[in-house]
Amino acid sequence: MISAVATRVEVIKWMEDFVSETTAEFLKTVEDSWQPTDLLPLSTVDNFFDEIKALRERARDLSYDLLAVLVGDTITEEALPTYESWFMKIKGMPNSEQSPWTKWIRGWTAEENRHGDVLNRYLYLSGRVNMREMEASTQFLIADVFDLMTDDDPFRSFIYTRYQETATNISHRRVAQIAKKQGDTILAKLCGHVAADEARHAKAYKSFVSKIFEVDANEMMLAFEDMMRKKIVMPAHYMREMGVDMGKTFGHFTDAAQRIGVYTSVDYTDILESLIVEWKIDAMTGLNEAGERARDYVMALPDRLKRVAGRMRVPELEYKFRWID
Numbered sequence: 001m002i003s004a005v006a007t008r009v010e011v012i013k014w015m016e017d018f019v020s021e022t023t024a025e026f027l028k029t030v031e032d033s034w035q036p037t038d039l040l041p042l043s044t045v046d047n048f049f050d051e052i053k054a055l056r057e058r059a060r061d062l063s064y065d066l067l068a069v070l071v072g073d074t075i076t077e078e079a080l081p082t083y084e085s086w087f088m089k090i091k092g093m094p095n096s097e098q099s100p101w102t103k104w105i106r107g108w109t110a111e112e113n114r115h116g117d118v119l120n121r122y123l124y125l126s127g128r129v130n131m132r133e134m135e136a137s138t139q140f141l142i143a144d145v146f147d148l149m150t151d152d153d154p155f156r157s158f159i160y161t162r163y164q165e166t167a168t169n170i171s172h173r174r175v176a177q178i179a180k181k182q183g184d185t186i187l188a189k190l191c192g193h194v195a196a197d198e199a200r201h202a203k204a205y206k207s208f209v210s211k212i213f214e215v216d217a218n219e220m221m222l223a224f225e226d227m228m229r230k231k232i233v234m235p236a237h238y239m240r241e242m243g244v245d246m247g248k249t250f251g252h253f254t255d256a257a258q259r260i261g262v263y264t265s266v267d268y269t270d271i272l273e274s275l276i277v278e279w280k281i282d283a284m285t286g287l288n289e290a291g292e293r294a295r296d297y298v299m300a301l302p303d304r305l306k307r308v309a310g311r312m313r314v315p316e317l318e319y320k321f322r323w324i325d
């Protein structure tokens with residue numbers, strides 16, 4: 001056990017064994033992992049071209065908004081392995097290859113790398129996307145700075161990743177459902193596999209936060225409140241197309257996601273409500289006055305967000321993305 005007023009560095013150090021266990025429980029070994037090749041036509045077999053033809057026929061009926069969401073998701077996933085550098089900057093992270101934290105971040109981003117690969121390859125084969133424009137957006141997103149507003153604080157960062165992993169789980173799962181309805185079973189299966197990975201990642205980050213609540217409830221609560229006040233921004237909020245201002249494309253991408261119900265403001269509130277239950281926020285003890293105020297803010301937030309969501313209109317305006325000809 002560590003002292004009641006531990007520093008972030010001490011908490012991170014104290015969590016090392018726990019992080020090892022979490023890695024073993026929630027990340028898969030390479031041997032046990034699916035690979036993009038398992039889910040797409042094999043280029044080494046004779047009927048490759050027949051399979052591609054069938055894939056393109058199925059992809060022909062995918063709606064414009066679904067395609068736009070898929071491209072935005074792909075760009076987001078393609079940039080994710082670069083989060084390793086963001087994660088290693090978090091206060092207290094040891095600069096050591098042998099640290100359980102280093103192993104966690106490498107294992108996590110290595111899993112994520114497959115997401116961008118499989119989505120990218122599918123879109124390339126589908127023939128529905130202007131790949132050059134999509135690739136340019138990916139290069140922009142990786143090169144542009146991004147600010148997740150976590151201040152390099154581990155407590156805030158894990159709230160962020162816990163939120164994001166669930167948001168991506170929801171959106172990939174919904175894309176899978178819509179793809180299935182629109183007759184594309186390959187795409188449905190592939191997005192289902194990605195969604196399942198995100199669910200495991202969400203559980204891991206949930207456990208990181210739970211562990212910190214055990215040892216430093218007050219500071220964890222303040223971090224939770226702070227992130228909710230700032231509002232969790234999507235990791236790709238600076239997404240742009242060539243010739244379009246930074247962040248503008250992102251707004252059109254989220255509009256498309258709202259329109260087809262892949263990820264909405266209702267989902268944002270639902271995630272918050274599930275976190276309140278998950279971490280038993282209402283019954284949290286050991287808080288000082290500021291901590292109690294933070295808890296009250298978080299507890300009252302879902303109702304406030306629901307009132308605002310009720311007044312919000314889903315944007316109707318169709319946007320012509322450069323990604324789709």
Ligand SMILES: [Fe+2]
Pocket residue numbers: 077080112115168198
């Ligand atoms: Fe992912």
Ligand SMILES: [Fe+2]
Pocket residue numbers: 112165168197198201
């Ligand atoms: Fe993930």
